[in-house]
Amino acid sequence: MRSSQKAFPWHIIVFLAPAVIIYTLFMIYPLIDSLRLSLYTMETQGGAEIFVGLQNYHRLFTDDNWQPRVTGALINTFEFFAIHMLVQNPLALLLATLLASRFIALRSVYRTLIFLPSVLSVVLIGFIWQLILSPIFGRALFAVFDIRLPPLLGQPETALPVLGLVSVWQWVGVPMMLFLAALISIPDELIEAARVDGATAWSVFWRVKLPLIMPTVGIVTVLTFVGNFNAFDLIYTTQGALAAPDYSTDLLGTLFYRTFFGFQLQLGNPTMGAAVAGVMFMIILAGVLLYLFTWQRRLLRNTVEM
């Protein structure tokens, strides 16, 4: 600190104050206050807050009105996450591996075009796919190929997997870019050396490239996890706040919205909503910590051993 001998370094305060104040007031304070609210109840909307400890959480997991909705949303959210892990990320890795080849012409054109759906809003993507799968326009689209389209978004068994695939279709470009950046940064000499030793393209991928991009695999997993555990827009746009049909597409995000904001005749309940957000917070925190303490630590140890 150069100027500290002369005077109090006001300029440091001036530089930091706007960011710290806005971030604290509109992000950190609401997150903490929301966790606090989850321990309270209000007899009427806007009435006095009464401390009830963990009772709201207890209700979420045992009360007959709440428990089926909470477990339903939890299971659906894990299914949504599983679809992204099993389809989106392997597909992204495949596309990135193809694009990373130095011999592929028009690499940046492919990259830009495949990423395009990710810049459009989830609302647009939801409506576009709802239209394509709709019984009216969709029927016209598929009738050309003599396919009778079942109402994929109207059946409880198919709605969630289909919406999962729509989400994969929209977001696959993001992990693809991250994998691509990691693959490109692998030194050519490493791959050449393996090739000289007689390794095939297949084994170079599994034995050389994949181990080297493991940090990116970890980051992609965490980003997918955090993204899916507060997903909301796609379900709300295509299936409404009630996550039709029969709550079969209900995610934690839509449950959170319905609980605290209300829908149709049910009034919003801020403290129960805060409790749902608290559950989501714990799950996300657990996921991020698991990543930091297992994945990153293992990677660090491996690098040290190397």
Add this chain to the structure above:
Amino acid sequence: MVSRTQPFSKTAQLALAHIALILYTLIALFPVFLVVMNSFKERNAIFRTPYDLPVFAAQGVAEDDVTFSLVGYETVFERGNFPNYFLNSVIVTVGALGVVFFAGTMAAFALSEYQFSGNTLLGLYLAVGIMVPIRLGTVSILRLVVNLNLNDTLWALILVYAASGLPLAVFVLSQFMRQVPRDLKDAARVDGASEYRIYWMTIPLIRPAIGSVMVFNMIPIWNDLWFPLILAPGEASKTVTLGAQQFLGQFANDYNAVLAALSLSALPVIVLYILFSRQLIRGLTSGAVK
């Protein structure tokens, strides 16, 4: 498979890779293309020949064969309030990015330039927001916004988006600020420049990084549905994403209007993306890799 030296199989591999990439590019683009193309057709043609391009009126084209129509766009402009929604989205996005730019570069400069006690701790404090989604604090954000009398105003959205964009911006920008040569700043200090002047001097030196951070922040703000729905659902403060969502729900059976509204909402973003895709991709990779 010792195919490395055989030219034919190398070509075959390349061809296969291209086929796979072309196939996936088509899957990625075709739904969007289908919507935009059909938005320029009249209703019957949308259902009868959904894969055909619109047929324009011209010499030699029978009047019954003309399928080009702007009726959907007419409905959108007559019944929707899109110019206003669009303006709101521009104000919110530019406003939030402006706050992220000034507050973010200033904080990043202070964290990278000065060795004060608590520097690392403050950096960590600001970094917490990178991983925790701001949506989880919505219950309290709504209360705060109502208490500040900011509900149904664009200010609420600007401040919330600024708060959620700042953590990553400060984190990435301070990495780049550290790479600015110290000699340059010390020379300016010897010449009597104030610390504020030195801050302002470093901004152009990391312009590409700032561009990436801005473009990377811009898209989620423009596309967000959650906070406009909860904090500013009033007609006067609606953004394009919320306005389109409600218009599309209301006119669900007017296919011309739905297709036109979808195309109108998508086109500005597609144009911006084509202009700024390089910055966006750099922002995406620099943000996550670090």
